[in-house]
Amino acid sequence: MFAADRASRSLGIELLEQGHGTAVLRMTVTESMVNGHGMAHGGYLFLFADTAFACACNSRGPVTVASGADVTFVAPAREGDVLTATAREVTRFGRSGIYDVSVVRGETVIAEFRGRSRSVRSTSNQEPQ
Template sequence: MQTTDLTPTEAMFAADEASRNLGIELLEHGEGTAVLRMTVTAAMVNGQKIAHGGYVFLFADTAFACACNSHGPVTVAAGADITFAALAHEGDVLVANAEERTRFGRSGIYDVSILRGDDVIAEFRGRSRSMRGTNTKEPR
């Protein structure tokens, strides 16, 4: 598949080495939505033998990025927060469901649920801002 055949979400994810190197998979995406999967590896576990919150946040942030970049212009996080609801452990398969709540001007609000089966691991809210150009190296 040529780069020009990719959707904005697919193109962004294809260039996201950080997420791909952690084994994150883009399962589904649409306008303002994305579903991703990640298996918690031994390298993602902290000294308490639970998934490090930073990896769970990164996973949610990646789903947020896929959803908010679905519209075309390069879009970045203006802010985000997460609430951890349950623990995740090595071997757990997590799914992130990202959904757009609203867009206004160049800004947007997105919610991401991190699940292990039916169990909620975390809830994330991201606030996005679209850049003026379509390339992150262009002037803002």
């Protein structure tokens, strides 16, 4: 799935590891990701965490999409910061799942994300049902 994710890859996001229900990604905050306060725009941080979530929840095979997500921003990220997003499956039930993603700069937590997923009954080449 990540190989076909043009949006994430165009931002320089790299998939470092992927396992059953897990994923680790890396992204460097670029000049174009910084808002008027000199900090990484929250939308880019959300996209980064959401990409890690997508890699983790699609790691088992069925096409899986987000049914909801929320993020808590803990500390600012700045231009040049190298961030790591680590996603892990909390639980799966039926076609649904819950995943947590931590975005960090070194040992500093930047954001905590919780995603809710839903597997769809289509193939990757069809519209989700």
